Amino acid sequence: MKILVAVKRVIDYNVQIRVKEDGTGIVTDNIKMSTNPPDDNAIEEAVKIKEAGTEIEVVAVTVGEDKAQETVRKALAVGADRGIHVKVDGIVEPLAVAKILQKIVDNEKPDLVFLGKQAIDDDCNQTGQMLSALLNWPQATFASKINIKDNKLEVIREIDEGLETIEVNLPAIVTCDLRLNEPRYASLPNIMKAKKKPIEEFTAIDLGVDVTPRVQQIKVEEPPKRKAGIKVSSVAELVQKLKNEAKVI
Amino acid sequence: MSVLLIAEHNNKELKAFTLNAITAASQIDGDVHALLIGNNCADVAKSLSEIPLVKKVIQVEAAHYENFLPENFAPLVVKVSEKYSHVISSANTFGKNLMPRVAALLDTSQVSDIIKVISPDTFLRPIYAGNVFATVKSTDEKKCVTIRPTSFEPCVTSSGSASIEKVDAVDEFTSSKFIKREEVKSDRPELGTARIVISGGRGMQSGENFKLITDIADKLNAAIGASRAAVDAGYISNEHQVGQTGKVVVPDLYIAVGISGAIQHLAGMKESKIIVAINKDGEAPIFSVADYGLEADLFEALPQFLEELNKLNTIQK
Numbered sequence: 001m002k003i004l005v006a007v008k009r010v011i012d013y014n015v016q017i018r019v020k021e022d023g024t025g026i027v028t029d030n031i032k033m034s035t036n037p038p039d040d041n042a043i044e045e046a047v048k049i050k051e052a053g054t055e056i057e058v059v060a061v062t063v064g065e066d067k068a069q070e071t072v073r074k075a076l077a078v079g080a081d082r083g084i085h086v087k088v089d090g091i092v093e094p095l096a097v098a099k100i101l102q103k104i105v106d107n108e109k110p111d112l113v114f115l116g117k118q119a120i121d122d123d124c125n126q127t128g129q130m131l132s133a134l135l136n137w138p139q140a141t142f143a144s145k146i147n148i149k150d151n152k153l154e155v156i157r158e159i160d161e162g163l164e165t166i167e168v169n170l171p172a173i174v175t176c177d178l179r180l181n182e183p184r185y186a187s188l189p190n191i192m193k194a195k196k197k198p199i200e201e202f203t204a205i206d207l208g209v210d211v212t213p214r215v216q217q218i219k220v221e222e223p224p225k226r227k228a229g230i231k232v233s234s235v236a237e238l239v240q241k242l243k244n245e246a247k248v249i
Numbered sequence: 250m251s252v253l254l255i256a257e258h259n260n261k262e263l264k265a266f267t268l269n270a271i272t273a274a275s276q277i278d279g280d281v282h283a284l285l286i287g288n289n290c291a292d293v294a295k296s297l298s299e300i301p302l303v304k305k306v307i308q309v310e311a312a313h314y315e316n317f318l319p320e321n322f323a324p325l326v327v328k329v330s331e332k333y334s335h336v337i338s339s340a341n342t343f344g345k346n347l348m349p350r351v352a353a354l355l356d357t358s359q360v361s362d363i364i365k366v367i368s369p370d371t372f373l374r375p376i377y378a379g380n381v382f383a384t385v386k387s388t389d390e391k392k393c394v395t396i397r398p399t400s401f402e403p404c405v406t407s408s409g410s411a412s413i414e415k416v417d418a419v420d421e422f423t424s425s426k427f428i429k430r431e432e433v434k435s436d437r438p439e440l441g442t443a444r445i446v447i448s449g450g451r452g453m454q455s456g457e458n459f460k461l462i463t464d465i466a467d468k469l470n471a472a473i474g475a476s477r478a479a480v481d482a483g484y485i486s487n488e489h490q491v492g493q494t495g496k497v498v499v500p501d502l503y504i505a506v507g508i509s510g511a512i513q514h515l516a517g518m519k520e521s522k523i524i525v526a527i528n529k530d531g532e533a534p535i536f537s538v539a540d541y542g543l544e545a546d547l548f549e550a551l552p553q554f555l556e557e558l559n560k561l562n563t564i565q566k
Contacts, residue, residue: 013513017380026381038494094349095358120493123376124361125340129319129349138320138425141346144487154428159342160441160496162488165428166318172424178477178494179487214358218371218384226519229540231531235553238525238543243561246523246540248445248502249469 001056003046004110006101007039007075009068010121023219035071038116040183041176046114047079048181049148057081061104063097065089069199076194077186083199084108088211094122096204096211098130103207105135110171112153117142117175128175138168141175250369251280253333254303255326257343258285258293260315265442266339268300268403273396274337275302275404276366282307283411284329286322288315294413301409311418316427317343323350325419330355330391334369340395341441352393359393360385364400378493378516399441399499399520433488440472440489445502448474448491448518449484452507452528452547456484461551462506468558474498474518476508492517507547510535527551 011017012032020027035043043060050056060075061084062068072083086100105113118125132139140146140155144163147154157164158177186194204211232238242249252274257264267283274281282305283297290310297306307329313321326347330336336351338344340362352359364382365373371386372394387394440446447469449462459473466473474491475484491498493516503521508514510526510533518524519538526539529546536542543550 011377016512017377019381026377093358095353095356098353118494121377123378123493124359125345126349126352126359126361129346130353132320133323133350133353138422139346139350140425142342158487159430160488161430162433163431165430167426167428169424214387214389215360216386216388218386220376220381220383223375223379223382226524226538226540228537229524229542231536231542231544235543235545235550236557238541239554239557239561241541242502242523242525246502248523249558249561 001053002108002110003049003056003058004105004108004113005042005046005058005060005075005080006113006115006127007043007060007062007071008036008116008119009033009062009064009071010036010119013037013120019220019222023221025220033067033070035074036116036119038118038176038178039071041178041180042114042116043075043078043080044181044183045146045176050079059084059108059110061086061101063088063092063100072199073194074186076197077191078184082197084202085199086202086204086207088204091213091217092211093213093215094124094126095130095214096209097127098134099209100204100207101127101131102134103209105131112170113173115173115175117177128173132173135173138172139175140166140168140172142177143174144177144179146174146180250278250334251282251332252278252335252337253330254281254283255336255338255344255347256283256285256293256297257339258287258290260287260290261292263293263296264343265403265439266341266398268406269398269401270337270339270396271300271302271404272401273363273366274335277335277337277369280304282333284326285309286314286325288312296406298411298413299409300404300406300411302404303409303411305411306413307416308413309416309418313421314418318422318425318427319347319350320422320425322347323354326351327354328419329416333391335392335394337394337396339398341398344395348393348395355391355393357389357391357393358387359395360387361395362397363394364397378513379519380512380516397497399497433486437466438470438472440474440491440496440498443472443498443500445469445471446474446491446498446500446518446521447471447504447506448476448508449479449506450476450508451478451482453479453484459485461547464555465551465558468555476511476514505535505539506551508535509533510538
């Protein structure tokens with residue numbers, strides 16, 4: 001069995017995001033970058049399946065600038081077998097990423113593709129579903145539990161109303177929720193070993209995918225700030241304010 | 250130019266957020282047609298036809314549409330969307346699951362989770378967990394857009410009289426199968442639409458202590474929320490999570506108890522009309538977004554809060 005896992009390099013989730021003064025983008029110089037958090041869950045799940053079975057290969061793929069290769073290297077350090085880096089500069093929209101991943105799937109022929117459910121930079125929540133559409137494969141999105149049985153996958157999905165269980169035939173796409181598992185940290189020896197694992201490089205042009213954005217970013221800005229409130233000194237005062245001033249209770 | 254709105258429902262009635270999505274759709278173009286895909290959903294078709302903003306209802310029924318699988322829905326939406334300039338749905342788990350599958354089949358770059366319609370091709374949307382607003386312009390001929398329901402008012406639901414047109418189903422996608430849905434039943438209002446939300450964080454210290462929150466929620470007819478830290482610690486189940494990866498809520502009153510105010514949590518509640526923070530750490534970031542802050546031990550403050558509420562007799566149901 002082969003599992004392909006897509007990972008994205010994003011600004012670390014603990015970094016306070018700042019907008020460039022001219023409104024053309026986000027400040028990224030000297031900012032800490034990390035793997036998109038739910039993509040860590042995707043890698044973890046693939047590695048867990050590999051450890052529980054035999055003859056399972058895990059391939060990590062990323063699409064992005066030169067430094068995006070760090071996310072593939074990290075995936076290799078926690079247990080992926082080899083990597084693929086599709087080099088693209090600038091903003092790549094989910095549709096373009098899905099088209100690139102489709103080409104990689106055509107080459108690699110995996111049984112499963114795991115992705116994070118959403119990237120915490122553009123918050124689009126699209127790539128996995130788009131890839132499923134392009135491949136005409138089943139999609140199991142927002143997965144919080146998965147169970148492989150024979151040639152099928154049973155998935156528990158997180159939905160607004162609670163939980164939903166579906167069963168999909170392989171090959172299939174799974175997008176991972178943060179609650180799917182607890183990602184491990186890479187050990188130092190494994191980080192060293194990962195440096196020797198192979199990473200294959202392509203460009204979008206090699207794969208014949210046009211990545212020209214279709215959605216123009218006109219400007220970015222900070223949202224309007226809430227005006228500072230007041231501190232109240234007692235519960236009684238709080239309740240009086242809520243009733244008589246804010247009139248919400 | 251007409252707008253195709255994908256209705257969300259449970260085959261018996263419309264889901265509340267469909268009404269917000271209809272409002273957003275009508276701001277793009279007045280000619281809004283509602284696409285209803287389901288099974289034995291005549292009552293829903295009737296409700297849709299009575300919405301004044303809806304000019305036409307397109308109803309498609311088949312057994313394989315019973316459980317809303319996007320693999321079944323997407324090819325049908327693509328077929329129906331031929332005559333439309335925009336395809337719209339809510340950016341909740343229904344729309345998030347379905348719309349990108351539609352967009353990819355249409356070779357359209359989707360615009361997700363908009364909070365404002367600036368013009369038919371230009372929209373405002375939050376990125377980086379709501380820490381940044383981006384103005385984006387779609388250059389695709391057909392646009393696929395999901396809308397953040399809490400950013401648009403629900404539309405009026407009566408006195409309309411749209412026609413209902415029936416359209417044939419397309420073939421079933423047989424590689425995906427629905428097994429079951431476990432909906433959390435509660436007498437309380439839904440978190441996403443409640444007028445008042447009271448949330449607990451790591452400061453609650455245990456699941457049992459959430460009783461202090463529950464008692465107040467009962468009194469205020471409020472929904473119960475939680476920070477990711479409280480959910481991860483196992484104090485409360487995940488459908489209560491407010492934040493970047495949980496639900497986005499915009500109630501009239503949001504009460505944050507024992508929540509420090511991580512960026513990811515603020516993303517889910519900072520648009521609330523009135524925010525109250527109760528926290529014993531006076532430096533907690535939650536106070537920077539709170540209209541009323543109470544620096545206090547929650548184990549003393551919450552029982553007092555309940556007591557004060559009991560003294561009032563004008564609580565709205």
